[in-house]
Amino acid sequence: MKSRTIAFLQAPSIVLLLLWMIVPLSMTIYFSTIRFNLLYPERTGFIGFSNYEFFITDPGFVSAVINTLVLVLSVLVITVTLGMALAVLVNFSFRGRGIVRVLLISPFFIMPTVNALLWKNMFMNPVYGLFSVVSTFLGMEPIDWLANFPLGSIIIMISWQWIPFAFLIFMTSLQSQDPEPLEAASLDGANAWQKFRYMTVPHLSRAIAVVIMIQTIFHLSIFAEIFVTTGGGPGFNSTNMAFLIFSQALLQFDAGVASAGGVFAIILANIVAIFLIRLVGKTLVV
Amino acid sequence: MRLTPKQKHTLRVLLSWGAGIIMFFPIFWLVLTSFKTELQAISVPPLLFFEPTLENFALVQERSDYFSYAINSVITSFGATLLALLIAIPGAYAMAFWPSRFTKDILLWMLSTKMLPAVGVLMPIYLLVQKAGLLDTRTALVIIFAMINLPIVIWMLFSYFKEVPKEILESARMDGASTFDVITKLLLPLTKGGILSTALLSIVLCWNEAFWSINLTASDAGTLTALVASYSSPEGLFWAKLSAVSTLACAPIVVFGWFCQKQLVQGLTFGAVK
Numbered sequence: 001m002k003s004r005t006i007a008f009l010q011a012p013s014i015v016l017l018l019l020w021m022i023v024p025l026s027m028t029i030y031f032s033t034i035r036f037n038l039l040y041p042e043r044t045g046f047i048g049f050s051n052y053e054f055f056i057t058d059p060g061f062v063s064a065v066i067n068t069l070v071l072v073l074s075v076l077v078i079t080v081t082l083g084m085a086l087a088v089l090v091n092f093s094f095r096g097r098g099i100v101r102v103l104l105i106s107p108f109f110i111m112p113t114v115n116a117l118l119w120k121n122m123f124m125n126p127v128y129g130l131f132s133v134v135s136t137f138l139g140m141e142p143i144d145w146l147a148n149f150p151l152g153s154i155i156i157m158i159s160w161q162w163i164p165f166a167f168l169i170f171m172t173s174l175q176s177q178d179p180e181p182l183e184a185a186s187l188d189g190a191n192a193w194q195k196f197r198y199m200t201v202p203h204l205s206r207a208i209a210v211v212i213m214i215q216t217i218f219h220l221s222i223f224a225e226i227f228v229t230t231g232g233g234p235g236f237n238s239t240n241m242a243f244l245i246f247s248q249a250l251l252q253f254d255a256g257v258a259s260a261g262g263v264f265a266i267i268l269a270n271i272v273a274i275f276l277i278r279l280v281g282k283t284l285v286v
Numbered sequence: 287m288r289l290t291p292k293q294k295h296t297l298r299v300l301l302s303w304g305a306g307i308i309m310f311f312p313i314f315w316l317v318l319t320s321f322k323t324e325l326q327a328i329s330v331p332p333l334l335f336f337e338p339t340l341e342n343f344a345l346v347q348e349r350s351d352y353f354s355y356a357i358n359s360v361i362t363s364f365g366a367t368l369l370a371l372l373i374a375i376p377g378a379y380a381m382a383f384w385p386s387r388f389t390k391d392i393l394l395w396m397l398s399t400k401m402l403p404a405v406g407v408l409m410p411i412y413l414l415v416q417k418a419g420l421l422d423t424r425t426a427l428v429i430i431f432a433m434i435n436l437p438i439v440i441w442m443l444f445s446y447f448k449e450v451p452k453e454i455l456e457s458a459r460m461d462g463a464s465t466f467d468v469i470t471k472l473l474l475p476l477t478k479g480g481i482l483s484t485a486l487l488s489i490v491l492c493w494n495e496a497f498w499s500i501n502l503t504a505s506d507a508g509t510l511t512a513l514v515a516s517y518s519s520p521e522g523l524f525w526a527k528l529s530a531v532s533t534l535a536c537a538p539i540v541v542f543g544w545f546c547q548k549q550l551v552q553g554l555t556f557g558a559v560k
Contacts, residue, residue: 005380005465006380006384006386007380009376009377009379009380009465010376010377010380010381010392012373012376012377013373013374013376013377013378013396013436013440014377014392016373016433016436017396017399017433017436017437020399020433020436021399021402023410023414024407024410024411024414025402025407027407027409027410027413027414028406028407028409028410031409031410086305089298089301089302089305090302090305092295092298094295094298094299094302095299096299096303097302098548099306100302100303100305100306101306101547101551102544102547103306103307103309103310104305104306104309104310105543105547106309106310106313106540106543106544107309107310107312107313108490108543109490109494109536109539109540109542109543110313110494110536110540111493111494111496111510111511111514111532111535111536112494112496113496113511113514113515113518114316114514114532114535114536117514117518117528117532118312118315118316118532119312121525121528122312122315122316122319122525123312127328127330128328128329128330128332130315130332133330133331133332137331160309160312163309164309168550168551168554169554171551172551172554175551213397214438216401217397217400217401220401220403221401221402221403221404221405223403223404223405223496223497224496224497228515228518241403242403242404242405243405245403245405245406246405246408249405249408249409255409258405258408258409259406259409261405261406262403262405262406262407262408262409263406265402265403265405265406266402266403266406269398269401269402269403270398270401272401273398273401277394277398
């Protein structure tokens with residue numbers, strides 16, 4: 001095929017994504033160097049790096065960076081482990097397998113806002129939540145989850161939603177695993193753990209790369225769950241980068257500082273992206 | 287104690303069902319709560335058996351027209367998915383069969399654009415949409431959702447297309463088929479399963495997208511995520527009504543997902559995760 005045709009076919013997706021990235025990005029960089037507060041539209045002008053200084057010295061900045069990374073990493077560890085365990089568990093034929101599969105996948109289809117409200121009210125509410133009902137029943141003090149373990153609670157909610165995704169990917173990957181070598185290994189005396197560790201896990205390497213990549217993409221900018229539950233608090237205990245920028249932009253109306261924060265978030269995302277691509281990128285596109 | 291193979295099987299079946307029930311339980315409880323009165327919803331101990339009421343659903347429908355939000359959700363998620371597919375199919379086709387030495391980097395760059403947090407570009411996008419006169423329109427949401435999902439759609443299609451032997455396409459081209467014909471008559475039918483599962487994933491992601499629909503829409507183009515958000519703050523204490531609106535918002539996509547999960551699994555088995 002002519003190289004012009006090839007270029008022509010790819011052009012729409014590349015050009016559109018480039019525009020989608022560059023136009024808002026350059027506007028964000030521009031806004032981050034000017035005075036731009038929605039409450040005081042008359043104050044304008046170039047102010048250099050003041051917005052950046054303001055954002056970095058924000059008391060929430062360090063917590064936001066740490067929380068963002070803790071959130072992404074913990075959810076990854078939980079979802080990959082449990083998703084894989086579930087995929088291996090149900091990877092055999094039995095009556096009702098289809099129904100069990102549907103039950104396991106369903107949480108992935110729930111809206112993030114609904115997911116968060118559901119956990120907040122039904123499980124983590126210190127008075128009528130099921131967790132506190134159960135702990136009272138067992139004779140323990142009920143815990144106010146969102147006040148005492150805000151980040152942990154959010155990690156639970158997000159994991160509940162994304163274990164099904166990891167499960168789905170691992171399950172489909174397991175279906176393409178050739179059963180014969182596994183049987184041969186059993187005959188040679190390999191136990192279940194050895195078969196899992198040295199045959200199944202290597203077979204899943206691409207699926208693991210997919211899960212890590214996609215989930216990191218989505219979890220770097222988790223927003224809705226924090227917005228409807230803890231509001232980033234108490235203090236900055238559950239504020240991540242996305243939420244910190246949001247609170248600058250829409251709660252304090254400072255678009256300039258929020259834009260500087262946006263630039264920081266983009267830098268943070270890029271650092272993570274470089275690590276990720278080093279780690280799993282090559283497996284993804286081969 | 288050693289288990290017989292039969293006991294092992296039974297144990298594994300029980301564990302599988304147990305895991306499924308535990309994962310699904312929150313959804314079951316949500317639906318159950320939507321049929322309770324406000325008092326029953328927060329009673330301690332929680333009620334499993336009660337006289338169901340439909341008053342929450344009636345109230346939600348009365349206060350905010352559920353169906354107009356639902357239609358907006360359907361139009362934006364299907365529209366955006368279709369648009370993303372139209373842009374992505376030619377691109378993924380070219381990249382899968384005529385890769386250059388930059389193709390891998392281009393794909394990774396595309397995926398990395400998804401890592402940018404939306405809040406970072408909220409201001410610019412808001413201002414651009416406002417300038418274009420598209421605030422609170424479905425058009426704006428369709429375009430934005432399509433752009434958000436485009437990287438994943440291209441990447442998934444790329445991995446499905448790569449599974450098709452190039453010789454099949456080459457021989458069709460030798461016989462004089464145009465690029466358009468090769469794509470529509472040969473490639474798309476061959477990769478139908480993969481394209482469907484890509485579309486399904488994209489529809490689910492659009493349906494549940496909350497950030498842009500909350501920030502860019504009001505009453506005209508509001509989607510179901512915006513409807514739920516509008517109930518969440520002032521209605522925080524009215525848990526039964528919130529459950530009803532949540533059930534209404536999630537039911538279509540969950541049921542859709544149930545019907546399509548087989549397709550999704552089959553599609554994913556080739557290509558992307560293999």
